[in-house]
Amino acid sequence: MGFSTDCIHAGQEPEPVTGAVTYPIFQTSTYVQPELGRHKGFEYARTKNPTRSVLEANLAALERGKHAHCFASGMSATDTVFRMLKSGDHVVAGENMYGGSFRLFNKVCEKFGLQFTYVDTACVNKVRAALRPNTKIVFLETPTNPMMTVTDIAACAKVAHENDSLVVVDNTFCSPWLQQPLELGADIVVHSTTKFLNGHSDSVGGVVITNDDAIAEQIGFLQNAVGAILSPMDSWLILRGVKTLAVRMKQHEENGRAMADYLSRQPKALKTYYPGLPDHPQHELAKRQMRGFGAMISFELGSLANAKKFLDRVRLCSLGESLGGVETLISHPESMTHASVPVETRTRLGITPGLVRISVGIEDVEDLIADVHQAFAAV
């Protein structure tokens, strides 16, 4: 089936008891067992919940994976992947990624003896050079947050697999509509469903997806053992959100391109970072690897004072953390999402005090551009 059909139908048979078209919220903690030693596939709701199972089947299908496990947040999804490792194992990760992932690795995982090397994963030779005999995972985010650098997933998977390392891709910025990492050779995909997958800024969640039965078994074991599960209500909200993923992404894409085009011609935006612009260093790779260029754009205003004036002046665009919702969200990575990244690293990567990130929503793009245009007048 096609992607839009899968968004609406994959994993979702009408509910068997009543025929309800919309799969219900099974708000229960446990299930009655008809007799000792026999149950209907559900024993306790941390282990399995029907609403969550339906969402897991749906998200697995969208990423062209066999197995999915849903978690209480994107961070708990990533955390659970790293709990497959043990003290002394090594990880190669992107030097520019979501600040919360860096904080998890640097402040939590390292305490338990995991070792991390951070490299510019856009350069596959740097990934190869960082691999060690004990490298268990290569962790990629592409395009990166917020610098929009694109990594060649297939090339990295090839060098990682030669070293028997697993490739994990955080696909939050793209959603499976724009990019399907498992098809490119990745072993595991993680998402913050909070962003494009749910798309309505009303739920926090995460998912781990894989084609590998043994990995799925470990993740399922950890999901039950550690327990950071997604609630039935959130599972239902995400199922509802995903039904419109394809149509939302088409509009995000169209609006993202129009906004990037405006910004690239606005002289007060000193630099615009968007993989769809022909001067983006990995524009050709993005064209090959992604179905479009998405709705995430960063741009440089030159100073904190300019960024503050701009952000205080926008009216339709909402100043806030997060991304991927139907509404346009605008943020200041240096002080918001990336505050936990050391200042030297931020400066080297280009996360300057004047950098602004925009998650272009699906409003009328003329209204969005008019809002941004009037805010530039303050700069």
Ligand SMILES: *Cc1c(COP(=O)(O)O)cnc(C)c1O
């Ligand atoms: C938001 C985000 C996360 C973390 O997800 P939560 O649902 O907020 O825990 C991880 N990676 C990326 C790229 C994100 O944007």
